[in-house]
Amino acid sequence: MTDFSEWFHNILEEAEIIDSRYPIKGMNVWLPYGFQLRKHTLEILRNILDRDHQETLFPLLIPEDQLEKESIHVKGFEDEVYWITHGGLTKLNKKLALRPTSETAMYPMFSLWIRSHTDLPLRIYQIVNTFRYETKHTRPLIRVREITTFKEAHTVHETMEEAEEQVQEAIRLYKEFFNTIAIPYIITKRPPWDKFPGSDYTIAFDTLLPDGKTLQIATVHNLGQTFSKTFNIKFETPTGEHEYAYQTCYGLSDRIIASIIAVHGDESGLRLPPEVAPYQxxxxxxxxxxxxxxxxxxxxxxxxxxxxxxxxxxxxxxxxxxxxxxxxxxxxxxxxxxxxxxxxxxxxxxxxxxxxxxxxxxxxxxxxxxxxxxxLHDITRTLREEAWKKMQDNIRTATNLEEAKKIIKEKKGIISFPWCGDEECGKSIEEKIKVDILGITEAEKKSSCINCGKEAEHKAFLAKTY
Ligand code: PR8
CATH class of the missing domain: 3.40.50.800 (Anticodon-binding domain)
Incomplete structure (x- = not known):
């Protein structure tokens, strides 16, 4: 595929997945064939989540004071919120936000629902549309302003350890999901400047698209007690004390469909895994x-x-x-x-x-x-193996900045490198090579940081990203 962007745009139209001519930027129409693909993909996701999560549905609109209660969270989203200011001709006393994500819609309700440790753990999810006024270049399914397939799960726990275990469980669930749809991924802990606003930390899944750029396809956030303190989510312990709960949330979007299309497609068009194909x-x-x-x-x-x-x-x-x-x-x-x-x-x-x-x-x-x-089973296996191989062949190691620059310029893809973990140093790497640090994986001692030369703490990844 010579020009991925053009290929992607054409295939969405020719294969009748999406019509992107809707007259609002970043908002598209799902065509019947695309909708079936989406439906079967979501069936897999629901089957996995329904084992120990309950599906719910919250309102689309969030009152201004509620959205703005968690200050770090709102700061992260303030540029991206769509506001409703009028009902008919009447100016509303309180502006209403179209949810960019639903923490601030759900958590005030959690505070009403949760009274005792016997109400925990709580694990719910919903699959809804969310709205983000993205300022970067929009692209159907990849960066949209109406995310039509926003799957968000939210959990509440008694202890930090249980929240930590839930993060690991969410990673296992997402691995199972991506393995089923034959999408390869790398999992990293995002650097602090790129974590979800209001979270303690963020774990992300990224996949590699044919043009050598990575796409973030899912994220898992450990929220600690930040939101429970803001929204007063407290429970009574077995010994009668009242404590703030620990929370996690994890989500994915239309990008799962984008990755099925982009990762498996070839010159003749789509190659759908039988699990999600409208017709097998x-x-x-x-x-x-x-x-x-x-x-x-x-x-x-x-x-x-x-x-x-x-x-x-x-x-x-x-x-x-x-x-x-x-x-x-x-x-x-x-x-x-x-x-x-x-x-x-x-x-x-x-x-x-x-x-x-x-x-x-x-x-x-x-x-x-x-x-x-x-x-059909063999097709899924073949697609999965091919896709993993393609991604792994495009992960290269760099030990100094010049090498990293050269790889990014000539081959693109993902670069693995030793990093000290320092925020200033990380930002300077991003600045010098014009890439994003995806995040860190395991500890890596004994080598020196690619940028500052100090002892490295982690093995990290960088790439050009969507
Ligand atoms: C949360 N709250 O919101 P997150 N177009 C397409 N996909 C997108 C876009 C966009 N404009 N923006 C984000 N995504 C948490 C977790 C509830 C659930 C996708 O997390 O902001 C990305 O793949 O990280 C991202 O990983 C996912 O939505 C969740 O969004």
């Missing part, structure tokens, strides 16, 4: 005039058989050339295509074409369900 199998009849009816009947039979076996199947019976159907479904990323023609029918076989490798395989009709299932 497309049946294309190969029709010659005299046998039309017979072929169509055979196709319908196979479609019903596969549907009964639980696959998402579509029989493409439009009156257009088979070649055009191949082209379209390849572009829309359908994982498998089954071609059924008169000659195959006579021999009780069908031809199956994989979207990921473009291989064609002949399968006996009687083995179809079993074989298709195997191939």
């Amino acid at each position: 199998i497309i049946i294309v009849p190969i029709i010659f005039k005299e046998e039309t009816e017979e072929i169509m009947k055979a196709c319908e039979k196979i479609r019903d058989k596969l549907k009964d076996a639980g696959f998402r199947v579509k029989l493409d019976d439009r009156d257009i050339r088979a070649g055009r159907k191949y082209y379209e479904w390849e572009m829309k990323g359908a994982p498998l295509r089954i071609e059924i023609g008169p000659r195959d029918l006579k021999r009780n076989v069908v031809v199956v074409a994989r979207r990921d490798t473009k291989e064609k395989i002949e399968i006996k009709t009687e083995d179809l369900e079993e074989e298709t299932d195997k191939i």
Whole structure:
């Protein structure tokens, strides 16, 4: 792909994922095919979260005084909030914010709900739209002003240790989710200047896009007691004392769909993992005039058989050339295509074409369900392995700034480097190379910081980011 940005924009339109012509910057329309992709992706997420979270729904609007109560939090969001000032012609006494995220909508309610340690832990989530007046260049699904798929989870605990354990649990849940949709990630602790406003610290998942820039695809925040103190979320301990609770929150957005599209796509279009594909199998009849009816009947039979076996199947019976159907479904990323023609029918076989490798395989009709299932699993595995390899091949180590600069200029991608961990030094690295420090991973002693030369504390990552 020569120009990723152009490819991405075109594919959203051609594969009918998003229509970006809506007349408000940063706000787009989900088209039916894109909506199905989103729906199946969210099903996976809900299945994972529903094990020990409860789904809820809070109002979109937040009163000004409530939003502004947590000062660090509001400072972080003040440039990005959309305000409602009027109801009809009447000026409102109290301005109302369109939620940029829902801490300040939820936590006053938590303070009413939580009385005793027996009310804890509380784990809830919602999948809603949020609004952020982004000033950086907007891009469908990647940086939007109406985030249409904002999944936010919020948890409350008795102790710091339990909140800490919840952060680890959230990381496990997100790993499971991204593994299922075959998206590779690196996990880092964000530097303090890049943490979520109001949090103690932020852990982020980043993936690498084809143009060598990283995209933050999920974040997990340990909120400590900052918000519980602001919003008075207290509980009675077993011994009768009243204590402030510990909180976490974690979220992801439309960017999960952007990453499915960008990470797996190729020159012919989308390559969707079967787990999220609107149609996992497309049946294309190969029709010659005299046998039309017979072929169509055979196709319908196979479609019903596969549907009964639980696959998402579509029989493409439009009156257009088979070649055009191949082209379209390849572009829309359908994982498998089954071609059924008169000659195959006579021999009780069908031809199956994989979207990921473009291989064609002949399968006996009687083995179809079993074989298709195997191939679909293999497609997810192949996409996952390919994507991980591509990301790992683009993580390079630099031991001095010149080397890091050179890599960023010539190859882009992610750079791993030793860092002292000092804020001033980190900001100077960002300034000198014009990149972002993604964050730190494990401790790394015995080497010297890439910038100041002092003893390194951490292995860190940097990259050009979205
Ligand atoms: C929270 N509160 O809000 P976060 N367009 C698309 N995706 C975006 C955008 C945007 N303009 N801005 C952020 N994201 C916490 C956690 C409740 C849940 C995505 O955290 O501000 C990013 O992938 O870090 C980000 O990781 C995620 O939303 C959560 O946003």
